[in-house]
Amino acid sequence: MDRKIALVACFAFGVVMFAQYFSAHPVAHQVNQAVLEYWQIIFAFALVLGVVGFCQTNVTQVRKGHDRPYRMAALAGFVAMPLLATFWGIKAGSPFLWMFENVQAPMQSTVFALLAFFVASASFRGFRARSVPATILLASALLILLSRTWIPGSMSNWLPDAADWIRNNPSMAARRAILIGIGLGSLTTSLRVIVGIERTWLGGGK
Amino acid sequence: MRLQTRHWVFASLFVLIAVVMASGIRLSVPVSPETQRMYDFIDSLPAGAVVLLSFDHEASSLPEIQPITRALLRHCFEHDLRPVGLALLAEGTAIGYRLMQTTAREYGKEYGIDYAYLGFKPQYVAAILSMGESISATFPQDYLGRPYDSLALLHGVENYDDVAAVLSIADGSFTTHWMEYGGRYGVPVIAGVTAAMVTTYDPYLASGQMQAMVGGLRGAAEYEKLLGRKGGGGARGMLAQSAAHLYVILLIILGNVAYFIKRRRSA
Numbered sequence: 001m002d003r004k005i006a007l008v009a010c011f012a013f014g015v016v017m018f019a020q021y022f023s024a025h026p027v028a029h030q031v032n033q034a035v036l037e038y039w040q041i042i043f044a045f046a047l048v049l050g051v052v053g054f055c056q057t058n059v060t061q062v063r064k065g066h067d068r069p070y071r072m073a074a075l076a077g078f079v080a081m082p083l084l085a086t087f088w089g090i091k092a093g094s095p096f097l098w099m100f101e102n103v104q105a106p107m108q109s110t111v112f113a114l115l116a117f118f119v120a121s122a123s124f125r126g127f128r129a130r131s132v133p134a135t136i137l138l139a140s141a142l143l144i145l146l147s148r149t150w151i152p153g154s155m156s157n158w159l160p161d162a163a164d165w166i167r168n169n170p171s172m173a174a175r176r177a178i179l180i181g182i183g184l185g186s187l188t189t190s191l192r193v194i195v196g197i198e199r200t201w202l203g204g205g206k
Numbered sequence: 207m208r209l210q211t212r213h214w215v216f217a218s219l220f221v222l223i224a225v226v227m228a229s230g231i232r233l234s235v236p237v238s239p240e241t242q243r244m245y246d247f248i249d250s251l252p253a254g255a256v257v258l259l260s261f262d263h264e265a266s267s268l269p270e271i272q273p274i275t276r277a278l279l280r281h282c283f284e285h286d287l288r289p290v291g292l293a294l295l296a297e298g299t300a301i302g303y304r305l306m307q308t309t310a311r312e313y314g315k316e317y318g319i320d321y322a323y324l325g326f327k328p329q330y331v332a333a334i335l336s337m338g339e340s341i342s343a344t345f346p347q348d349y350l351g352r353p354y355d356s357l358a359l360l361h362g363v364e365n366y367d368d369v370a371a372v373l374s375i376a377d378g379s380f381t382t383h384w385m386e387y388g389g390r391y392g393v394p395v396i397a398g399v400t401a402a403m404v405t406t407y408d409p410y411l412a413s414g415q416m417q418a419m420v421g422g423l424r425g426a427a428e429y430e431k432l433l434g435r436k437g438g439g440g441a442r443g444m445l446a447q448s449a450a451h452l453y454v455i456l457l458i459i460l461g462n463v464a465y466f467i468k469r470r471r472s473a
Contacts, residue, residue: 021390029339032339033336033340033343036335037336037343039329040327040329040332040333040336043328043332044328090300090303090350092304096300097300100265100300101304104297111266116219116450117215117216117219117220119454120215120216120219120454121212123454123457123458124212124458125211126461127458127462128465129465138458138462142455142458145451146451148422148447149448149451149452150235150448151448151452160236167404171405171408172405172409172412175405175406
């Protein structure tokens with residue numbers, strides 16, 4: 001019975017939201033606005049679930065002694081940031097913004113920047129012209145990489161032109177094919193969910 | 207510990223970037239048609255027009271995002287446009303506020319009159335669609351907790367009909383959502399994106415779903431050149447990026463030379 005209620009609700013919301021897209025009637029706009037507000041409220045509950053899950057996982061692991069220093073640091077940050085925001089606000093010059101700009105942002109940028117070292121290492125060890133397709137890929141990558149340096153500015157136009165040709169022809173054709181595929185797939189899946197053929201979102205089974 | 211090849215690769219990259227950054231070399235970058243298109247688009251907007259600036263990125267991409275955003279914001283303020291910031295990713299919230307505040311200060315712009323910041327709204331699809339119906343209902347208060355109606359800049363700004371363009375600053379696919387869902391209301395979408403995302407958005411730029419795009423540190427450096435401004439970080443970042451790219455190219459060539467020598471010997 002509870003599954004039927006979910007399926008009926010899904011069908012009703014799917015059809016109503018689909019129909020209101022084509023309507024300029026004020027009621028359609030009101031329905032749209034109301035549904036969007038509820039959507040955000042439901043999403044906020046998902047955030048609460050994420051917070052609870054984060055706490056539970058880390059507290060359990062700290063008790064077990066797994067990666068204790070790292071997990072305690074994560075929990076300390078998790079508790080500290082909301083407290084700083086609550087008591088001293090989030091304006092310029094606040095401890096919250098100071099922590100964000102001087103601790104969180106540099107740490108995340110550092111971790112992201114480490115990718116450059118792995119790319120350098122991988123390019124030396126793995127990027128080989130083993131076959132014709134691999135050689136074409138390699139040549140394209142070299143051209144694009146070179147075009148994103150200051151060198152094209154001091155050379156003739158052939159390098160930026162060649163890089164632009166790769167971006168605007170083979171690369172874009174592949175991207176468009178992927179996008180069209182994703183679009184058709186999304187449309188099909190949405191229809192299957194609305195009419196109740198696709199039911200895995202209910203937890204599987206018939 | 208015995209040093210392996212990868213340790214030398216890592217150390218050389220670190221030394222190279224450190225030396226290049228310390229050298230203070232200034233490079234000239236030619237302006238690409240894409241960057242020129244963005245400059246012309248912003249230039250074509252009437253003075254006083256409201257531009258929604260959406261910070262759809264994480265803190266990790268800040269070194270690349272910051273020069274792009276600063277260059278675009280400088281152009282907006284120079285041209286007397288009125289940017290209204292918001293964030294669809296929580297991490298972009300504080301970054302966006304800070305960037306708008308510091309850049310506005312350069313031009314003596316006043317909060318609430320020349321620019322405003324609405325803050326973060328969860329569930330990006332719902333937020334984009336909801337703003338199409340009513341921005342004030344989506345953001346009843348600004349980032350600092352002031353009521354929407356108390357900001358002079360936002361008087362008469364009810365939905366996308368009152369907005370000249372949406373500028374999405376993104377390191378991921380969020381700009382796509384602006385085009386897909388914001389496009390439903392006919393709002394023009396422009397973007398400042400990380401270099402890795404440029405090819406993702408090329409089809410949208412070619413089809414006209416996106417009006418203009420600035421990509422990566424190179425785009426930021428080009429934009430700084432168009433503005434005739436120095437110190438935005440784009441040219442300096444471009445220097446480090448160029449050195450790293452040339453280093454990677456050298457490694458690829460060396461790796462392939464070693465591979466072919468090895469293959470010939472074993473044949």
